[in-house]
Amino acid sequence: MFRFAAFAVSAIIFAAAQVALPAIAGPANVGPEKCEKCHRDETKVWEGTAHAKSFKTIHKHKTGKEILKAVGEKRMKRSEICATCHYTTVEDGGKSKPVAGPSCESCHGKASEWIAIHNDYGGAGVKREQESAEHKAARIQKAKAAGMIRPEMLYDVAANCMSCHGLANENLSGEHASAMLDNGHPLNTNYEIVEYSQGTVRHRFYPPDVTVNKEMTKAEMARFYVIGQAAALVSATEAIKKTQHAKYVEGQNKRIAKAKSVLSKVPEASALLAAPSADAGRALADAIADKDLTAIVGGELPTKFK
Ligand code: HEC
Ligand code: HEC
Ligand code: HEC
Ligand code: HEC
Helix, strand or coil: CCCHHHHHHHHHHHHHHHHCCCCCCCCCCCCHHHHHCHHHHHHHHHHHHHHHHHHHHHCCCCHHHHHHHHHCCCCCCHCCCHHHHHHEEEEEEEEEEEEECHHHHHCCCCCCHHHHHHHHCCCCCCHHHCCHHHHHHHHHHHHHHCCCCCCCHHEEEEEEEEHHCCCCCCCCCCCHHHHHHHCCCCCCCCHHHHHHHCCCCCCCCCCCCCCCCCCCCCHHHHHHHHHHHHHHHHHHHHHHHCCCHHHHHHHHHHHHHHHHHHHHHCCHHHHHHHHHHHHHHHHHHCCCCCCCCCHHHHCCCCCCCC
């Protein structure tokens, strides 16, 4: 509580608090129930996903025991290694406690530092309909700076999925990733963003009719498909440096080869292909933002979704 108050008061006090509290925590999760009261439709969609359902089942999975043993852990719900990708954890009396499977903040960014900004339309009592355009623009920028991954940041959205899917998370050591693979943990090299985001996961309740969960058009899918391959290329290129473990290297090389085969057909991707990086991925997303790439990749788009 003290730290939260310090953040709110001023940057100067924040700096002082940083000195006083050596182990200052980064952004934290607030948990999906904090989003639910305003986002009922999205919550309902999320509750139907493997992400939400896995909270009750994944720790009972038959290969889990071997995987846990291989990285020196006993219980999945107590393991920080597993929590990186399998759980949403909130701080509770100095301990981190899993409260859900992957949830809102796993994809939109830990919210402790952006939720107040997100809900402030211009001071106490100002309603959303009364917010000025300037305030809204500033609010969006501030929320991003505080770690919110917004829906229109398509490269960042996709890259974030890749941090769990692909066994590529930067916080997972090469040693642990190898031991997990050797003991039955999957590394899904066929993970493709359109196939995985436009089925159970899809929530696109955009205006004008916010009661309808809209499907992507073919042109939107084609762009997201290309952006997903960009994110896979960057993710796998980073991940492959973790370890020389043969199976892991083979898996990441498969992801790289697939991404390159798609991206080599897209002229705007040449800089990214020459030097894969998140910034080059974002630049690609910007460069194709208004383009219809269906003539190039339309034939490869999935017709069934997870
Ligand atoms: C007090 C109500 C409220 C709460 C709590 C809330 N939101 Fe929102 N959120 C909104 C509204 C209203 C919008 C519609 C766009 C706007 O801000 O005008 C929105 C929009 C969004 C968007 C779309 C981007 C945008 O700004 O339009 C995302 C993503 C989002 N919220 C995520 C979350 C997550 C994740 C949580 C929980 C950590 C959360 N919200 C909590 C009210 C809320
Ligand atoms: C880098 C992210 C990541 C980490 C860390 C991680 N997992 Fe997973 N795990 C996944 C993903 C993603 C899947 C789903 C696989 C898929 O379909 O892509 C999965 C699937 C599983 C499955 C289901 C396997 C199956 O055959 O269906 C088990 C069991 C599992 N993980 C156990 C663990 C345990 C135990 C830990 C901790 C030691 C752990 N995982 C750590 C990302 C991770
Ligand atoms: C698996 C990742 C993932 C999870 C979990 C997730 N989102 Fe999203 N969310 C996305 C993506 C991707 C988009 C962009 C959709 C698009 O524009 O195609 C999005 C868009 C949104 C939007 C804007 C579109 C709309 O429906 O109004 C809101 C609001 C939102 N999410 C809120 C939430 C809330 C609240 C939760 C938790 C109940 C949640 N999301 C869980 C990935 C996720
Ligand atoms: C915090 C880690 C994490 C993030 C981020 C994440 N996922 Fe997942 N996802 C998982 C895990 C773990 C599973 C396996 C759950 C299970 O089956 O028990 C999974 C399963 C899924 C499944 C079900 C797969 C199947 O075969 O049924 C889909 C679909 C999916 N994720 C899509 C996405 C998309 C799209 C995004 C990004 C918008 C995303 N995920 C982001 C961890 C994550």
